[in-house]
Amino acid sequence: MIKYELIKKDNETNARYGKIETNYGTYETPMFMPVGTRATVKSLTKEELIDAHSGIILANTYHLWLRPGEDVIARCGGLHKFMNYDRPILTDSGGFQVFSLAKNKEKDISEEGVIFKSHIDGKKLLLTPEKSIEIQNKLDSDIAMSFDECPPASASYEYLKNSVLRTLRWALRGKKVHNNPRQALFGIVQGGAYEDLRKLSAAKTVEMDFDGYSIGGVANDGESKEDMYKAIDYSIPYLPDDKVRYLMGIGEPVDIIEAVIRGVDIFDCVLPTRIARHGQAFTRYGKINFHNAKYKEDLSPVEEGCDCYTCKNYSKAYIRHLITTEEMLGGRLLSIHNIRFLTRLTEELRDAIKEGKVLEYKENFLKNYKEKNLIDKK
RNA sequence: GCGCCGUUGGUGAAGUGGUUAACACGCUGGUUUGUGGCACCAGUAUGCAAGAGUUCGAUCCUCUUACGACGCC
Numbered sequence: 001m002i003k004y005e006l007i008k009k010d011n012e013t014n015a016r017y018g019k020i021e022t023n024y025g026t027y028e029t030p031m032f033m034p035v036g037t038r039a040t041v042k043s044l045t046k047e048e049l050i051d052a053h054s055g056i057i058l059a060n061t062y063h064l065w066l067r068p069g070e071d072v073i074a075r076c077g078g079l080h081k082f083m084n085y086d087r088p089i090l091t092d093s094g095g096f097q098v099f100s101l102a103k104n105k106e107k108d109i110s111e112e113g114v115i116f117k118s119h120i121d122g123k124k125l126l127l128t129p130e131k132s133i134e135i136q137n138k139l140d141s142d143i144a145m146s147f148d149e150c151p152p153a154s155a156s157y158e159y160l161k162n163s164v165l166r167t168l169r170w171a172l173r174g175k176k177v178h179n180n181p182r183q184a185l186f187g188i189v190q191g192g193a194y195e196d197l198r199k200l201s202a203a204k205t206v207e208m209d210f211d212g213y214s215i216g217g218v219a220n221d222g223e224s225k226e227d228m229y230k231a232i233d234y235s236i237p238y239l240p241d242d243k244v245r246y247l248m249g250i251g252e253p254v255d256i257i258e259a260v261i262r263g264v265d266i267f268d269c270v271l272p273t274r275i276a277r278h279g280q281a282f283t284r285y286g287k288i289n290f291h292n293a294k295y296k297e298d299l300s301p302v303e304e305g306c307d308c309y310t311c312k313n314y315s316k317a318y319i320r321h322l323i324t325t326e327e328m329l330g331g332r333l334l335s336i337h338n339i340r341f342l343t344r345l346t347e348e349l350r351d352a353i354k355e356g357k358v359l360e361y362k363e364n365f366l367k368n369y370k371e372k373n374l375i376d377k378k
Numbered sequence: 379g380c381g382c383c384g385u386u387g388g389u390g391a392a393g394u395g396g397u398u399a400a401c402a403c404g405c406u407g408g409u410u411u412g413u414g415g416c417a418c419c420a421g422u423a424u425g426c427a428a429g430a431g432u433u434c435g436a437u438c439c440u441c442u443u444a445c446g447a448c449g450c451c
Contacts (some may be wrong), residue, residue, distance in 0.1 A: 037413050058412075145412080188412090219411045228411090251411030254393045270413040277416050278409090293406070332415070361442045 002143060002184035003210045004265070010358050014236060015264030017353040020244050021141050022088040023182055024080075027055040029244065029265040032256065032342040033090065035273065036263050038063045039073075039083045040186035041331045042273050043338075046085050050308055052336055053343040054089055055358075056143070061135050061346055062094035066120055070138040089121040090268070091141035093132045093174075095188070096249070097151040099220070109149065111166065129170040130177045137180040144178065146171040148188040148216055153223040160192045163202045171208060172337070184211035186246060189235045192217060193227035198234035212244040212343045216262070219249030229258055237262040253282060253369060257362050260349050269344075272338030277331040280325040282341040286370040288325040288333070290316070308340035310331075 003021040010016065018029045034049065037060040041049055049057065054102045059079060064070060078084045079089050098114045099358055108115040113128030129147040136144035148167040151160060167190050178185050187210035191197030205213060215235045218228045232247065244265045250256065251269030259267065272282065279290040283303040288295075302313035302319065310319070310333040322330030352361035 035413065038415095042413080042415065053421080063414085090412095091410050100413085109406055148412095150412080184440065214412080221409085246412090248412040256412070266410095269411050274410065274413060274415090274417090278418095280410085289408075291405095291407080326416075328406085328416090 001182060002244065004212065006112075006241050007146050008353060009241075010261075010353050011123045011356060013261040013358050015260050015349070015353050015358045016265065017350050018265060021266075022056070023215060024086060027088070028138055028350055030256075030260045030346045030353075031055055031266045032339075032341050033058055033268040035081075035268055035270045037270075037360050038067070039079060042277070042335065043328065044335055044339075046083075046323065048309065049060060049085070049338055049339070052286050052340040053347070054339060055261050057085065057087070058089050059083075060094070060097070061139065061145075062097040063095070064091075065127075065135050066118055070135040072140040074140070079141070085306050087138040088142040090143040091139055091145065092248075093136070093147040094127050095132075095145070095148040095216075096150050099126065099152065101128065104252070109151070111169075113147075120203060131176040133178050133185070137183065140180065143184045143212065144180075144188060145186050146188050146210070146212065148190060148251035149252070150190070150217055150220065151192070153217075153220045153227065155192065157192075157194060157197075158283075160190070160194065162198055162258075163304045164191050164197050165303055167356065168201065168208075169202050171205060171210075175208060175210070184351045186210050186212040186214050188214050188215045188216040188248070189239075191234070193234075194229040195230075195234045198231060199238055202235045206238060206240060208362070210243070211266070212246060213239045213332060213348040214246035214248050218247065219251065219269075224254070225258075228255065229262065231261045232264060239263075243259060246309045255344070255368070256342070256345060256366060257349065260346075261355075261358060261362065269342075273335045273340055276334035278336045279330070279334070281334050284365070286368075290320045291331070292320075295320040300366045302334070302364060303341070306340065306344075308337045310337040330349070 001023055004018055005238060006016055007016045008017040019026050020029060032324045033056045034054050036059045039059050041057055064073060072077055073082050078085060082131040098116060113126055115124060115126050117166060118125055132147035151163045171187050187205040189202045189205055191201040215232055218231050244267045247259050247264040249269060250267050251271045256267055276344060281288050281302050294339050296317040300316055302316060303311055314333055319330055319333055352358045
């Protein structure tokens with residue numbers, strides 16, 4: 001069960017402040033959702049997640065289907081009980097994995113579904129829209145995602161059009177077999193950076209009446225920021241005000257701000273945890289890299305003024321030591337900080353919307369935040 | 379003391395009488411957007427123990443010295 005309530009819409013932009021009621025409490029939006037692919041936000045405990053202000057987290061149908069299997073999780077009492085997380089969980093459908101895992105592998109997309117090889121044992125597997133929903137029903141997540149096709153950014157207009165139509169047919173098939181009354185089901189808008197395809201995809205998906213809507217296909221290989229913003233702008237006008245809007249796979253602080261301004265409510269992204277494991281941290285002055293020699297004896301926290309566990313207890317010098325020696329604690333501490341950074345960003349955005357100062361917030365943020373490739377990527 | 383072998387970057391090392399001295403690690407930067415769990419990309423010895431010689435040309439050949447390993451008395 002998911003119920004979205006729009007509380008305040010910004011006057012100057014499409015930004016909105018709202019609340020979503022779930023099986024595990026009510027949460028404010030905009031919100032960032034950490035990714036926990038294999039029923040774990042890599043290296044973090046439940047207490048650490050909650051301490052970093054995480055609400056909904058993600059888990060992945062594809063990975064949990066292969067290991068330990070949805071039946072195992074069902075017999076262990078469902079995903080929440082299994083992983084001891086008593087807050088909402090959203091499961092991704094596996095659609096993205098077909099795109100991302102099969103990049104260099106055999107895959108066979110047909111109307112029925114997708115045949116591809118398991119990354120664990122090479123076994124040929126068939127994932128269909130029905131199968132994906134069936135697995136998600138058993139996992140007992142709070143939000144299930146429709147099984148969509150997620151084509152690469154380089155795909156042609158013709159391909160994208162056919163892909164949008166197929167994703168619509170798949171969404172309907174998934175909706176028909178969905179039978180977990182506690183679980184919400186979201187539809188996904190595709191269509192690349194084409195206005196007519198996004199419109200078609202969004203309007204037809206909304207006709208099917210899902211519990212929420214997401215914008216997909218924006219975190220693909222080679223996707224430019226310009227195209228990402230276009231994809232959002234072309235989709236949002238067709239989404240209803242009374243349903244939550246989820247931008248899949250985004251991520252970078254600036255993109256979250258831009259997307260909130262365009263009317264998006266919730267986000268997920270692997271970035272905070274992945275870059276943490278690779279030694280990098282978000283700060284309000286931009287990303288910093290703990291491999292850099294200049295932090296060798298820097299006793300200041302990762303980010304001055306941050307209220308996270310890492311910043312309250314450890315110095316840059318110590319974390320750099322952990323990162324360069326590949327000690328596990330380094331990635332853990334930076335994951336905590338990076339998740340808190342993004343949850344704090346969305347908290348500040350909520351306040352800005354409530355005060356009618358979103359554009360002012362963005363301007364101030366950009367003044368401080370130096371993203372080296374911001375210009376290149378545009 | 380004699381004999382024999384060796385001395386290449388921060389480290390382990392490959393290598394050749396002739397344009398940019400392989401590779402790995404380390405180091406220094408960078409990348410990462412619905413996570414195939416610790417990945418990827420780039421840079422990093424104007425120099426091959428020191429000196430002298432042979433040669434059009436030497437890290438590679440010769441000699442001397444220094445240092446080190448091994449063997450023998």
